[in-house]
Amino acid sequence: MTVELLLQTLLSGILFGLVYALVAIGLTLIFGVMDIVNFAHGEFLMFGMYAAFWAFALWGLDPIVTLPLTTLLLFAVGVAVYRLVIRRITDAPMLSQIFATFGLMIFFRGLAQYLWKPDFRSVDHTIVAGKVAFAGLQFGLPQVVAAGGAVLTTAAVWAFLRFTRLGAALEATAADKEAAALMGIDAQKMFALAWGIGAACAGVAGALLATYYPIFPEVGSTFILVAFVLVALGGFGSVVGAFWAGILVGIVEVMGGFLWDPAYKMVLVLSLYLIVVWFRPQGLMGKA
Amino acid sequence: MTRSVRALAAIAALALSLGASAQEEIRIGVIYPLTGAAASTGIELKNAAQLAADLINGTDKSLGLSLAGAGGLPGLKGAKIKLIFADHQGNPQVGATEAERLIAEHKVAALQGAYFSTVTTTASQVAERNGVPFLNADSSSPALTQRGFKWFFRTTPHDELFVQNAFEFLRDLQKKKGIAQPRRIAIFAENTEFGTGAAKLQERYAKENGYEIVEKVLYPPKGTQLTSEVQKLKASRPDIVMQSSYLGDAILSMKTYKDLGFLPTALLANDAGFNDSEFLKTMGKDGNFVISREVWALDLGVKKPVIAKANALLQARHGVNFNGNSARAFTGVFALADAINRAGSTKPEAIQKALQATNIPGADLIMPWGGIQFDATGQNTKGAGIIVQVQDGKYATVWPFDLASRDVIWPMPSWDKR
Incomplete structure (x- = not known):
């Protein structure tokens, strides 16, 4: 009984941690390439969830079916946000950058509340509904699918950065904007691409979460704090770091809450963050 | 010279018109979580409170509650109730700031709110300090009425x-x-x-x-x-x-x-x-x-028709049924209106006194309660669950x-x- 409970809790933590990771890799990508903290990243997630929800509510399309569309849509949103707002503040003082993305966050939340009301929505039946049960353990199928999707997406982003010319150009821009420009890489394009991919990751996360998580205008705020922790914990700009940090935080949060007192679960997560940042300021996988 | 006289006259006219309009409306500040995780609850509370105010200001007497359809408060020559809504976002600090703002900026005669017990705690402290009556219709933490406040009144039973x-x-x-x-x-x-x-x-x-x-x-x-x-x-x-x-x-x-x-x-x-x-x-x-x-359920309307009637009004306007939360917000506005009406004034002291003397019979409520009557701590003693x-x-x-x-x-x- 107890072993089962422990195992169940551990695996639930990992499943949830993978979704955290997916939200965080978009954030860390944007930060790595541009050195801009995107406070509105949780709202990209929220838009992804709403996109999935409305496709379901209006046309009866399953969030999993519309996932590619949601991803493309969010890619476009990311690029648009870059072109309309972020491009103007690329070289602005950090405070202006913070205000700009923070302002976007408030604007997007307000917009969602205005357009779609503050109601809680949910996708009440999906093709991934159901359960996975084995050895006395059970998990919601949507959670398992979401975690699997998170792994695939992270792998795809990682492979893109590692093995494609475009990915290499993106990494080059992240490493040294001027040098990359001298090599003929258009920094503006790379920045737009980073925002597009970053938002698209949030879009994937949103579509996957929509299969089991309530959808409301403030939903991004509950995820974004953890995402920031992952970005710092994994190493600013490190996609792989954010991925492992997601799993770690998922385990610490859920197991810590179970073994100790749930009231302190975030204390554990943030203590872990403080310890890592204290001894390894560059994060687990960041370059010093 | 003539220009400055004209300007002065304009200012005087403006001041007069402001004074006059202040007579015609009774401003009540209402603080609810209109954004944030509880926003959908907050909007329901807001809609219910506004319906109550509109019923009191209007002339349709069909509902059968004694102030509904009064065309404003008879005790103040038909003055209309104006609810000024503020959003506390579920945050106690914001609740306190908004209470401060409603009192200072809008000179509200009374405050109502705030659903979240934590926010009610801070917002009512502001009201207490400023000597403005605070009516709480929907927070259930028992501690709220154990603070020895003089300006705090709670219509709902507590936990x-x-x-x-x-x-x-x-x-x-x-x-x-x-x-x-x-x-x-x-x-x-x-x-x-x-x-x-x-x-x-x-x-x-x-x-x-x-x-x-x-x-x-x-x-x-x-x-x-x-x-x-x-x-x-x-x-x-x-x-x-x-x-x-x-x-x-x-x-x-x-x-x-x-x-x-x-x-x-x-x-x-x-x-x-x-x-x-x-x-x-x-x-x-x-x-x-x-x-x-x-504290409330729609099926009570079978035994208490006023419940079904009030619900039909809310349905017509917003397409939703009352629930325990919104029915209490609605009742809160009626309780405040009843007190202000008997006070015959928007002076805080007069309203406080009237609230202390409140005695609304159960038949005059959309709640399954014995009525509303406050004890020395400001707690309604006739509520029921x-x-x-x-x-x-x-x-x-x-x-x-x-x-x-x-x-x-x-x-x-x-x-x-x-």
Whole structure:
């Protein structure tokens, strides 16, 4: 009984941690390439969830079916946000950058509340509904699918950065904007691409979460704090770091809450963050 | 010279018109969570409060409550009530700032709010300091009326009564329905004022009534997941879970129960999120069989027609039914209007005095209460609670048995047999 409970809790933590990771890799990508903290990243997630929800509510399309569309849509949103707002503040003082993305966050939340009301929505039946049960353990199928999707997406982003010319150009821009420009890489394009991919990751996360998580205008705020922790914990700009940090935080949060007192679960997560940042300021996988 | 005279005259005219308009309307500041996780509850409360004000300002007497259709307050020559809404975002600091702003900027005659017990605590402190009456219609933390405040009045019963009700309900079930006595209780509550206060009372009454508390989990609201909390509950194998949660957590916890296959014999909820219209909409059939304490239910309209009539008005306007929260917000505005009307003035002292002398009969309310009458602490002594159970996607009154429209279903059927 107890072993089962422990195992169940551990695996639930990992499943949830993978979704955290997916939200965080978009954030860390944007930060790595541009050195801009995107406070509105949780709202990209929220838009992804709403996109999935409305496709379901209006046309009866399953969030999993519309996932590619949601991803493309969010890619476009990311690029648009870059072109309309972020491009103007690329070289602005950090405070202006913070205000700009923070302002976007408030604007997007307000917009969602205005357009779609503050109601809680949910996708009440999906093709991934159901359960996975084995050895006395059970998990919601949507959670398992979401975690699997998170792994695939992270792998795809990682492979893109590692093995494609475009990915290499993106990494080059992240490493040294001027040098990359001298090599003929258009920094503006790379920045737009980073925002597009970053938002698209949030879009994937949103579509996957929509299969089991309530959808409301403030939903991004509950995820974004953890995402920031992952970005710092994994190493600013490190996609792989954010991925492992997601799993770690998922385990610490859920197991810590179970073994100790749930009231302190975030204390554990943030203590872990403080310890890592204290001894390894560059994060687990960041370059010093 | 002539120009400055003209300017002065214009200012004087403006001042006069302002003075005149101030006579015609009674401003009441209303603070609710209009954005944030509880925004959908806040908007329901706002709509209900506005409906109450419009009924008092209007001339349609068909509802049958004594101030409804009065065309404004007769005690103030037909002055209209104007509600000025403010958003506290579920944040106690914002609640206090907004109370300050409503008093300083809008010179409100009284304040109403704030649903969240934590926010009511801070906002009413501001009112107390400024000497402005604060009417609370919907916060249930007992501590609120134990602070010795002179300007604080609460129409709703508080959690002590609700917790007593829960244990009376359990006793009645055993006595009259022959249900075997459950022994093991787990307490599950969010860890702000509302949840911790209720948890303390549940613990005390459980012990007094011979139950065993097998687990007590207090969780921080606004988290992303409740897995560890639910696992802890599951490990304690309770018969009954007594839960106090706001909307987002109520939904999240129910989904987690189902995912992890956790099912107690009964879930006794402490109102709040479980009684929000959104809860049923989002949960669908998974929301069935939750038992909750309530102060109001639509099916009471069979025995008290004014309830059905008021509900029809809200339906016509917003397409939603009243629920316990919005019915109390509605009642709060009527209670304030009644006091201001008798005071015949918008002076805070006069309204305070009138509130202290409030004596509204039960027949003049849309609540199943004996009436409204405040004791020295500002607590309404005539409030009463009921217990409802979600059956077929609706809240049905199941206790007290003489008001019940349906029989209680006990134990909860398992998740896959619904």
